[in-house]
Amino acid sequence: MSSLHIGSESRPPRSRATLAFAAAGLTTVFAASSAPTPLYRLYQDHWSMAPVMLTVIFALYALGMLVALLTVGSLSDHIGRKRVILGSLILNLASLALFMVATSPHWLIGARLLQGFATGIAVTALGAQLLDVERQRGPMINAIAPLTGMALGALGSGILVAYAPAPFELVYGLLALVYAVQVVVVMAWIPETVAPRPGAWASLRPQIVVPARARTMLLTITPANIAIWALGGFYLSLMPSLIRTATGLTSPMIGGVVVAALTLSGGIAILALRLRHSRQILMIGTTVLSLGVAVTLWGVHRHSIPWMLAGTLIAGFGWGGGFFGSMRAVMPLAEAHERGALLAALYVESYLAFSLPAIAVGFAAPLLGLEAASYIYGGAVIVLSLISLAAAMAAHRHERLCTA
Numbered sequence: 001m002s003s004l005h006i007g008s009e010s011r012p013p014r015s016r017a018t019l020a021f022a023a024a025g026l027t028t029v030f031a032a033s034s035a036p037t038p039l040y041r042l043y044q045d046h047w048s049m050a051p052v053m054l055t056v057i058f059a060l061y062a063l064g065m066l067v068a069l070l071t072v073g074s075l076s077d078h079i080g081r082k083r084v085i086l087g088s089l090i091l092n093l094a095s096l097a098l099f100m101v102a103t104s105p106h107w108l109i110g111a112r113l114l115q116g117f118a119t120g121i122a123v124t125a126l127g128a129q130l131l132d133v134e135r136q137r138g139p140m141i142n143a144i145a146p147l148t149g150m151a152l153g154a155l156g157s158g159i160l161v162a163y164a165p166a167p168f169e170l171v172y173g174l175l176a177l178v179y180a181v182q183v184v185v186v187m188a189w190i191p192e193t194v195a196p197r198p199g200a201w202a203s204l205r206p207q208i209v210v211p212a213r214a215r216t217m218l219l220t221i222t223p224a225n226i227a228i229w230a231l232g233g234f235y236l237s238l239m240p241s242l243i244r245t246a247t248g249l250t251s252p253m254i255g256g257v258v259v260a261a262l263t264l265s266g267g268i269a270i271l272a273l274r275l276r277h278s279r280q281i282l283m284i285g286t287t288v289l290s291l292g293v294a295v296t297l298w299g300v301h302r303h304s305i306p307w308m309l310a311g312t313l314i315a316g317f318g319w320g321g322g323f324f325g326s327m328r329a330v331m332p333l334a335e336a337h338e339r340g341a342l343l344a345a346l347y348v349e350s351y352l353a354f355s356l357p358a359i360a361v362g363f364a365a366p367l368l369g370l371e372a373a374s375y376i377y378g379g380a381v382i383v384l385s386l387i388s389l390a391a392a393m394a395a396h397r398h399e400r401l402c403t404a
Contacts, residue, residue, distance in 0.1 A: 015133045017189060017190070018129065018132075018133050018190055018191060018193060019130065019133050019134050019141075021182075021185060021186065021189075021190050022126045022127075022129045022130045022133070022141075023130065023141050023145050024182070025085065025089075025122065025126045025182060026122075026123065026126045026127065026130075026141075026142070026145035026146060026149065027145045027146075027148050027149035027152065028149060028175070028178055028179065028182065029088075029092065029118075029119050029122045029123060029126070029149065030119075030145070030146040030147075030148075030149030030150045030153065031149040031150065031152045031153030031156070031175065032092060032095075032096065032115065032119075032149075032153060032175050032179075033061065033115065033119055033149075033150065033153065033236075034149070034150040034151075034153035034154040034157070034236055034259060034263075035153040035154070035156070035157040035171050035172070035175060036099070036108075036112070036157070037153075037154050037157065037236050037237075037239075037240065037255055037256065037259055038154060038157045038158035038161050038162075038240065038252040038253070038255045038256040039157065039161055039167065039168070039171075039252070040054050040057075040058075040237070040240055040241070040255070041240050041241065041244065041250065041252060041255065042161065042167060042168070042252065043105070043108065044241070047104060047105055049105055050366070051238065051241055051362050051365045051366070051370065052359075052362040052363055052365070052366070053105060053362075054237060054238065054241065054362065055237050055238065055358050055359050055361065055362030055363075056109075056359065056362065057105065057108050057109055057112050058112070058233070058236065058237035058355070058358060059237075059355040059356070059358060059359045060109055060112045060113045060116065061112040061113070061115055061116035061119075061355075062116060062233075062351045062352075062354050062355030063113065063116060063355065064112070064113040064114060064115065064116025064117035064118075064119075064120065065116040065117065065119050065120035065123075065347070065351050066116075066120065066348055066351055066352065067116075067117055067120070068116070068117045068118070068119070068120025068121045069120045069124065069344040069345075069347050069348045069351070070206040070207065070208065070344070070348065071204050071205075071206055072084070072120075072121055072203075072204060073120065073121075073124045073340060073341060073343070073344025073345075073347075073348075074124070074203045074209065074340040074341035074344055075121075075125075075200060075203055075204065075340070076124065076125040076128055076129075076194070076340050077128070077194065077197070077203070077337050077338070077339070077340040077341060078196060078197055078198070078199050078200035078203050079196055079200050080192045080193075080194055080195075080196050081125050081126075081128060081129040081132070081192065081193050081194055082186060082190060082191075082192050082193075084121060084125040085122065085125045085126060085129070085186055085190075086183065086186050086187065087121065088118050088119075088121035088122035088125065089118075089122070089179050089182055089183050089186065090183065091114060091117065091118035091121065092115065092118040092119070092122070092179055093176055093179045093180065093183075094114060094118075095111050095112075095114040095115035095118055096111075096115075096172045096173075096175055096176045096179070097172075097176070098110050098111035098114060099111045099115075099168075099172045100168075100169045100172045100173060100176075102168070120344075120347070123146075123343070123347060124340045124343045124344050124347070125340065127142045127339075127340075127343045128194070128339040128340045128343060129193050129194075130142055131331065131336075131339050132193035132194055132336065132339075133193055135332075138331070139324070139327045139328045139331045139332065140270060140274055140324065140327075140328070142327055142331070142343075143270050143320070143323050143324040143327045143328075144267050144270045144271070144320075144324070146323075147263040147264070147266040147267045147270070147320055147323070148263070148264075148267055150232075150236070150259065150260075150263040151259070151260040151263035151264045151267070152260075153175075154236075154255070154256040154259035154260050154263070155256045155257065155259070155260035156171070156256075157171045157256055158252050158253045158254075158255060158256020158257060158260075159253065159256065160174075161252040161253075161256075162251060162252050162253045167252075194336060194337075197337065203341075208344070208345045208348055209338075209341040209342075209344075209345060210341075210342060210345045211333065211334055211335070211338045211341075211342060213333050214330055214333040214334060214342055217329050217330050217333060218330055218345070218346065218349075220329075220391060220392075220395070221282065221325070221326040221329055221330065221388070222349065223384045223385075223387045223388040223391065224282055224285065224286050224322045224325070224326060224384070224385065224388035224392075225322070225323075225326050225346075225349060225350055225353065226349070226353040226384055227286070227289065227322070227353075227381045227382075227384035227385045227388065228285075228289065228319050228322045228323050228326070228350075228353075229350040229351065229353035229354040230353045230354070230357045230358075230377075230380070230381055230384075231262075231289070231293065231315065231319060231381050232262070232319065232354060233353070233354040233355055233357060233358040234357070234358055234361065234374075234377060235258065235259055235262050235312075236259060237358045237362075238358060238361060238362065238365075238370070238374075239255060239258055239259065240252075240254065240255030240258075241370060242300065242370055242371070242374055243255065243258065243305070243308065245370045245371060246299075246300050246303050246308070246371060247303055247304075247305050247308075249305065254305075257309075258308070258309065258312055261309060261312045261313050261316060262312050262313075262315065262316040262319060263316065263319075263320075264316065265312070265313045265314075265315075265316025265317045265319075265320065266316045266317065266319045266320020266321070266323065267320055268317065268320070269285070269288075269316070269317040269318070269319075269320035269321040269324070270320050270321070270323075270324040273285075273321050273324065273325075274324075278325050278328040278329035279325075279329070279392055279395065279396060280325075281321050281322075281324055281325030281328065282321075282322060282325035282326065282329065282388065282392050283389055283392045283393065283396070284318075284321050284325075285317075285318045285319070285320070285321030285322030285323075285324075285325050286318065286322055286385040286386070286388045286389040286392070287318065287385075287389055288314060288315070288317050288318030288321065289315055289318025289319055289321075289322055289381070289385045290318070290381075290382045290385040290386055290389075291314055291315075291318070292311050292312065292313070292314030292315025292316065292317070292318055292319075293311065293315050293378045293381050293382050293385075294311070294378075294382060295307060295310055295311030295314055295315075296308055296311030296312055296315060296378065297311070297374065297375055297378045297379075298311065299311050300371055300374055300375070301371075318385070322385075322388075326346070327346075330342065330346060331343070331346075357377065357380070361373045361374070361377050364376075
């Protein structure tokens with residue numbers, strides 16, 4: 001086996017440092033992605049934006065990410081992780097600069113689009129780097145780091161927006177400082193973890209590459225994956241507005257707290273379920289997700305923050321469990337030179353579900369009302385979760401019959 005791929009049993013200090021850097025890098029990238037969420041209401045009031053504009057700005061982040069995943073998603077498999085990660089950090093710094101100088105919604109559109117593109121580059125390269133140095137625990141870290149990052153970004157941003165000066169600049173400035181430190185770290189200390197191989201230019205052609213051995217499993221987890229990411233997209237784009245509509249609360253902290261509740265609960269689920277089989281994790285995740293969404297919708301109906309928060313905590317456990325179960329089921333099926341491409345394919349599916357349903361709600365809200373649109377949206381998430389649960393249970397029964 002190449003010395004670039006090191007087992008967890010005898011991992012040297014440089015490999016441990018690489019593992020820590022990749023986990024921290026993923027956390028930072030997703031913290032930056034959720035940091036604008038508590039600011040959306042302020043942007044909406046400041047520039048008199050309609051709800052549909054919020055979802056468009058949010059969705060352009062996903063569009064930028066999808067473009068990156070379809071073009072440069074597997075580039076690190078060819079030219080190495082280090083150079084791709086460095087480029088993504090620099091692009092993320094540029095996107096934060098656009099946020100800081102934004103004077104209209106058009107600046108936010110550009111910032112979010114660039115941020116999404118940079119994030120798409122980062123998540124595949126950093127995620128593959130994690131698996132290079134930690135094959136066994138890599139899927140778990142790949143699942144928990146994004147949730148931790150989104151929680152830190154939303155909650156930290158909410159606190160800064162509510163209590164610190166310069167709400168439109170400070171959070172982005174602090175994130176830029178973190179990125180600058182990471183640029184220095186990756187240049188000075190982080191080694192390469194994969195050997196370069198030919199085909200870099202050919203890999204830039206827009207494509208979705210799923211290894212043959214992973215295709216059936218990816219199809220199996222698709223309903224759950226769509227439900228999970230559709231729920232996340234709603235929370236990160238329209239949940240602050242829904243809370244404002246349903247309860248009348250306007251504090252920027254509320255949006256940050258609710259997003260943090262969803263993602264932190266998801267992180268707890270990953271830790272709690274980490275020793276279970278991937279199919280069991282998916283079954284538990286989809287069941288709990290359905291229950292949590294139902295409780296959240298009851299809270300919307302009752303105009304009750306406690307019920308909405310309770311539902312969010314329950315749904316978050318299912319959200320994290322489902323995400324982890326999907327990652328654990330699919331990613332071990334890829335060889336080292338296929339990891340970037342398979343991660344890209346998984347994230348393409350995920351971010352389509354993350355963005356398109358949220359855009360649809362943004363357009364439907366002026367016609368139906370945001371509360372009514374949220375009932376339809378939540379109902380669709382529950383149906384998809386139950387479809388996935390039924391498929392997992394059928395597969396489990398079939399497996400038991402075959403081994404009986």
